[in-house]
Amino acid sequence: MVSDIRRETQKGAVPFEAAIIHSGRANQWSKALQLIFEASRVNVKLSPTPFIATVSACRKGRQWQRALSLFSEMWKMKIELDVISYSAGISVCEMGGQWQQALSLLSEMREANVAPNVISYSAGISACQKGKQWRWAMSLLREMREAQLEVNVISYNSGISACANGGQWQRALALLGEMWEDKLKPSTITHRHLQCWDLRVRERPAVAAGVVVVQRDFGGEAGARRHQLQCWD
Numbered sequence: 001m002v003s004d005i006r007r008e009t010q011k012g013a014v015p016f017e018a019a020i021i022h023s024g025r026a027n028q029w030s031k032a033l034q035l036i037f038e039a040s041r042v043n044v045k046l047s048p049t050p051f052i053a054t055v056s057a058c059r060k061g062r063q064w065q066r067a068l069s070l071f072s073e074m075w076k077m078k079i080e081l082d083v084i085s086y087s088a089g090i091s092v093c094e095m096g097g098q099w100q101q102a103l104s105l106l107s108e109m110r111e112a113n114v115a116p117n118v119i120s121y122s123a124g125i126s127a128c129q130k131g132k133q134w135r136w137a138m139s140l141l142r143e144m145r146e147a148q149l150e151v152n153v154i155s156y157n158s159g160i161s162a163c164a165n166g167g168q169w170q171r172a173l174a175l176l177g178e179m180w181e182d183k184l185k186p187s188t189i190t191h192r193h194l195q196c197w198d199l200r201v202r203e204r205p206a207v208a209a210g211v212v213v214v215q216r217d218f219g220g221e222a223g224a225r226r227h228q229l230q231c232w233d
Contacts, residue, residue, distance in 0.1 A: 016035060016038075016039045016044050016046060016050070017046055017047065017049065017050045019035050020032050020035045020036060020039075020046070020050035020053060020054060021049060021050050021053045023035065023053075023054075023057070024050065024052075024053025024054045024056060024057040025053055025057075026057075027057045027060050027061060028057065029054060029057035029058045029060075029061045029063055029066065032050070032053065032054040032057055033054060033058075033066060033070075035050075036050065036051070036054060036070070036073060037073070040073060040076065040077055045077060045078075045079070046077065046079065047079070048074070048079055048080070048081060048082055048084070048085045051070055051073075051074055051079065051085065052084055052085055052088050054067075054070060055067045055070055055085075055088045055089065055092060056088060058070070058092070059088075059091060059092050059095055062095070064092045064093070064095050064096030064098070065096070067088075067089070067092040068089065068092060068093070068096075068098070068101065071089055071105075081112065081114065082114065083109070083114050083115065083116070083117055083120065086105055086106075086108070086109045086114060086116070086120060087116075087117065087119045087120045087123065089105050090102045090105050090106065090120055090123040090124050090127070091119070091123040093105065093123070093124075093127050094123045094124070094126045094127040094130065097127070097130045097131060098127065098131075099127040099128045099130065099131030099133050099136065100131075102123065102124045102127035102128070103124065103127075103128075103136060106120065106121075106124050106140075115147070116143075116147070117149065118144070118149050118150060118151075118152060118155070121140050121141075121143065121144045121149065121155060122152065122154050122155045122158070124140050125137045125140045125141060125155050125158040125159055125162070126154070126158040128140065128158075128162055129158040129159070129161045129162035129165070132162070132165050132166060133162065133166075134162040134163045134165065134166035134168055134171070135166075137158060137159050137162035137163070138159065138162075138163070138171065141155060141159050141175075151178075151182065152184070153179070153184055153185075153186075153187050156175055156176075156178070156179050156184065156186075157187060159175050160172045160175045160176060163175065
């Protein structure tokens, strides 16, 4: 297939891009990578689209190292990365548990004046959660709010899990309260995180006999409503 594409190089990048996108959407990550490197070899400049398709295929094939290597190739080919490209890369970092690389890509986005979106941040927070980096997860949640982006259930779930894994139960419960304030319904995953944490706090003498209660006021026609999270006996 590469030899067929090579014969078409005089027509520009179109044959390469079409073949790469087709391979990527078919989850043929190996073939897509082969075509990208062939395009680089013959100095055919590609748009971000075939790279994103290949990154997606690598991600589905659990080839996160190869997916990240594509970013080096994109920089080498001087391809301008957009928010979709960066978000795809951060999602790959999340899959591979590479929280430092995820943070690095978020930093590069800012330097390139590419504003991270909800997907970028959510993937970064999830990567920090998997890396047990609750401080970074909380920092990214704060950045989302400062950027006036809507923090979704996925972001909250990852933040709550990161705090719980880091022994920060007060912060985890505070995030749950913020979910209620944002009129977001906690998911099954959120409850699972807190139930697991409930088992942990029972083991601590300081709270073994107590009940953890989170109270948050909800504005409404009938006045304040209160929500409670209890560690059941």
